[in-house]
Amino acid sequence: MxxxxxxxxxxxxxxxxxxFYYINEFSWLLFFVLLLVPDIxxxxxxxNQSIGAKLYNIFHTYIFPIILLISGVIFHxxxxxxxxxxxxxxxxIDRLCGFGLKYTTNFKDTHLQKV
Numbered sequence: 525m526x527x528x529x530x531x532x533x534x535x536x537x538x539x540x541x542x543x544f545y546y547i548n549e550f551s552w553l554l555f556f557v558l559l560l561v562p563d564i565x566x567x568x569x570x571x572n573q574s575i576g577a578k579l580y581n582i583f584h585t586y587i588f589p590i591i592l593l594i595s596g597v598i599f600h601x602x603x604x605x606x607x608x609x610x611x612x613x614x615x616x617i618d619r620l621c622g623f624g625l626k627y628t629t630n631f632k633d634t635h636l637q638k639v
Contacts, residue, residue: 527622534619537586541613550606558610569631577626584615584625 545555565583569576582588589611596604618624624634 530624531620531622534616534621538613538616538620541609541616545606545609545613548605550609554606555610555613558607559614562611562614573630574628576631577628581625584618584623586612586615589615 562583565579566576568579589608592604592611593608595601596608624637627633627635
């Protein structure tokens with residue numbers, strides 16, 4: 525049941541972010557161009573398992589896009605806000621699909637599989 529809650533959490537974040545993206549009339553072209561950008565972090569696995577997991581986790585945790593979003597709102601950086609929302613949507617989609625933060629043991633070992 526805990527895993528189901530984590531998937532539902534991803535769905536909730538996805539719906540909320542899509543709603544805010546839509547009502548603010550941000551660019552859908554920008555959305556589709558940037559949606560998969562965080563997955564570039566998987567290139568760290570070409571170096572080794574440890575670096576790959578750490579780099580992947582940096583780009584797939586909600587902390588950094590939320591800090592970016594708050595900064596964009598506080599400092600009125602209008603281009604930063606949609607980027608932060610797109611990044612958060614990417615993470616939410618991953619959580620909804622069952623992709624979690626990685627352990628250094630194996631790419632398939634995630635915080636969602638250990639629940």
